[in-house]
Amino acid sequence: MRWEELDREPCSLARSLSIVGDRWTLLVLRECFLRVRRFEEFEQRLGIARHVLADRLKKLTDAGVLTKVPYQERPRREEYRLTEKGLDLYPVMLSLLDWGDKWMSGAEGPPVIRRHKACGQVVHAVHTCSECGEPLDARSMTVELGPGAKGAELPSETAEGSSAK
Amino acid sequence: MRWEELDREPCSLARSLSIVGDRWTLLVLRECFLRVRRFEEFEQRLGIARHVLADRLKKLTDAGVLTKVPYQERPRREEYRLTEKGLDLYPVMLSLLDWGDKWMSGAEGPPVIRRHKACGQVVHAVHTCSECGEPLDARSMTVELGPGAKGAELPSETAEGSSAK
DNA sequence: CTTGACAGGTTCCGTTTCGGAACCCATTGT
């Protein structure tokens, strides 16, 4: 599997990673969710090399995750904003955030907390089944080939004592 | 922000990315969730360069995401299994999977589907508030510095017309 | 009307990381 062909893999994870699966992209998107929009501000807050930032913003824009919105003419200046496709990455951010809070925080606790506007509580996300509403975890799901599977195969099920079963 | 110091950033997303934020790690973990455990099998299924695979497996093992379990002696052979910390990454996989299903699938639909054992339905994950149970999205949350924030700052809130508000 | 600042890039160069192939090593099968 080559990196440049990831987006054509018959796997939604691979396809997602063809967009967000590199060192910087999710950090750029973190800033977007924190309402950062301008080149300079991304650069200053992230300490990213300018041409890498330019490349990521271009790729995210080409992918439809960000969109350039002019905020002045003469000289023309544009800022980057999340599209609906980009906003939809929020669950990805949240999952990584919650995992980091749980497994990568020191004794002091997490560095940033999130509060739910609706209930006012400090919260984390619970993944629930879209059909029955029960919480989901790795052991409660099975996978099957779907309609878009062309020649893909799942590994054989012969293994036993699975930790991921 | 340097890549080697990501794990010391006061940000759970950065800390998570210090472990899973590269080209291959989440694909290796995808295989783990599909019950792949052996070096050769990872290599064949992923088409990853052997030394890159060896490096990722070592880093994941050092990070406590995978653990090496001997399955024979003489010659000693070990396989890689997800730890609890690794299994806890399932929501991350699921979020990326669902996003890819929604935004990266062609007209045929997603290549792989997931079925919830408990209810038997094909499902996707819904992120809900751990406190009130309502669905969460980017616009329903506010962020605040938490107990582990040392000197970190959130961007100023002066921006208006926010698309991520 | 020349100089400087500002926002947003692009170019260049030296260091890392990656992809691919070859090689290593202990043990068992033929």
Place this chain on the structure above:
DNA sequence: ACAATGGGTTCCGAAACGGAACCTGTCAAG
């Protein structure tokens, strides 16, 4: 004695990254 197996390590050229310098419109100041 020799090949196969599983799990790596080594080596090389290509791609990506980090850092600094440079470029491009436009306006404002001297």
